[in-house]
Amino acid sequence: MAADGETNPETGKLEFSLDVPFPSSREATIALRSLSPDREPRRGGISKHLSVSGSTLSVRWSADEARILRVSVNSFLDHLSLVIETMEMFGPPVAL
Amino acid sequence: MTVVIGFEGSANKIGIGIIKDGEVLSNPRRTYITPPGQGFMPSDTARHHRAVVLTVLQEALEQAGLKPADVDCVAYTKGPGMGAPLVTVALVARTVAQLWGKPLLGVNHCIGHIEMGRLITKANNPTVLYVSGGNTQVGYRLHRAAWQLFGQISNDPSPGYNIEQMAKKGTQYVELPYTVKGMDVSFSGILSYIEITQHCYNGDELPVALQETVFSMLVEITERAMAHCGSQEVLIVGGVGCNLRLQEMMGVMCKERGAKLFATDERFCIDNGAMIAQAGWEMFRSGQVTELEDSWITQRYRTDEVEVTWRD
Numbered sequence: 001m002a003a004d005g006e007t008n009p010e011t012g013k014l015e016f017s018l019d020v021p022f023p024s025s026r027e028a029t030i031a032l033r034s035l036s037p038d039r040e041p042r043r044g045g046i047s048k049h050l051s052v053s054g055s056t057l058s059v060r061w062s063a064d065e066a067r068i069l070r071v072s073v074n075s076f077l078d079h080l081s082l083v084i085e086t087m088e089m090f091g092p093p094v095a096l
Numbered sequence: 097m098t099v100v101i102g103f104e105g106s107a108n109k110i111g112i113g114i115i116k117d118g119e120v121l122s123n124p125r126r127t128y129i130t131p132p133g134q135g136f137m138p139s140d141t142a143r144h145h146r147a148v149v150l151t152v153l154q155e156a157l158e159q160a161g162l163k164p165a166d167v168d169c170v171a172y173t174k175g176p177g178m179g180a181p182l183v184t185v186a187l188v189a190r191t192v193a194q195l196w197g198k199p200l201l202g203v204n205h206c207i208g209h210i211e212m213g214r215l216i217t218k219a220n221n222p223t224v225l226y227v228s229g230g231n232t233q234v235g236y237r238l239h240r241a242a243w244q245l246f247g248q249i250s251n252d253p254s255p256g257y258n259i260e261q262m263a264k265k266g267t268q269y270v271e272l273p274y275t276v277k278g279m280d281v282s283f284s285g286i287l288s289y290i291e292i293t294q295h296c297y298n299g300d301e302l303p304v305a306l307q308e309t310v311f312s313m314l315v316e317i318t319e320r321a322m323a324h325c326g327s328q329e330v331l332i333v334g335g336v337g338c339n340l341r342l343q344e345m346m347g348v349m350c351k352e353r354g355a356k357l358f359a360t361d362e363r364f365c366i367d368n369g370a371m372i373a374q375a376g377w378e379m380f381r382s383g384q385v386t387e388l389e390d391s392w393i394t395q396r397y398r399t400d401e402v403e404v405t406w407r408d
Binding site: 030031033034035036037038039041078079082083085086087089090091092093094096 | 146149150153154164165179183184186187188190191192194195196197388389390391392393
């Protein structure tokens with residue numbers, strides 16, 4: 001898992017990115033679709049974008065305040081670990 | 097044959113149940129217990145559910161003697177309830193639905209209680225009183241939750257059950273504020289009244305008074321609903337619904353009207369996974385599914401927002 005954080009000089013926003021490798025693109029897509037439906041609870045102040053490329057799940061955050069960013073990233077990591085544990089216990093995915 | 101697995105975790109219980117055509121194959125549950133007088137906070141509750149959800153899922157499959165391939169649909173509670181616990185349980189439901197290649201179905205928690213009550217009691221077309229820790233309603237009218245009152249009482253196994261045990265000690269009745277306006281009840285004022293006056297009593301009277309007052313209000317509006325609808329059946333569901341005194345009082349009213357009373361015990365009254373599976377079973381059989389992108393949870397979710405496609 002690779003992570004990177006910095007302040008964007010153009011927008012002044014705090015940015016954070018995370019790349020999570022999965023055994024296959026199928027599993028990365030499952031994680032994406034499990035983690036995507038729930039919106040960020042707060043209106044404005046933060047945006048989060050999830051995408052899959054190959055077998056890697058990528059998440060990009062952009063936030064006004066470090067506090068909001070930290071809460072969102074923490075909560076995402078909690079959710080991610082639950083999804084991965086679920087896959088380990090109840091996977092692998094059936095053939096489509 | 098249709099097999100549905102149901103995931104429930106909207107409040108302090110986490111339950112996963114499996115239903116096969118009206119038969120409960122398994123229904124394991126865990127309760128997050130906090131000290132009396134302390135409610136359960138969303139993040140702590142979510143942490144509790146997170147710690148046990150996968151174990152409970154394994155138990156549900158093992159007790160039912162089923163493999164994931166035998167499941168036809170994965171149902172989960174979409175709302176109403178506390179956000180963080182709802183998300184925790186929904187994440188697992190979404191993930192296994194995809195791993196197993198099964199359709200997903202978001203269920204309204206209140207509909208789950210009602211459908212489970214109907215399944216267990218075989219009531220035909222009842223007026224439903226749904227009274228629980230978080231939600232109180234007759235038919236589709238919403239009321240300030242009885243939780244405001246019963247939340248002060250231990251939630252292990254449920255406040256409705258515990259107040260019944262506490263009330264057995266009291267013999268004297270104390271008058272409390274009684275507010276019914278049409279089909280609405282108001283519980284506000286009762287708790288303040290108790291807080292202000294409790295030093296006057298030895299402690300045994302208040303549970304009795306609370307039960308008698310609140311339940312009288314609930315029986316009154318239920319009777320009014322029956323009169324409006326011409327209904328001859330009452331079904332009590334929800335966690336407080338397993339309270340025997342409530343059932344007794346409702347029974348008296350029903351007898352006077354020549355109506356029939358239906359109620360369930362704590363296995364199915366208190367939040368559980370099978371009730372979500374049962375509502376999911378009805379919805380799935382009528383052709384409903386929830387696409388993953390629409391599977392977000394919602395803390396507020398009125399019962400009458402659900403389109404009932406499974407009943408005339």
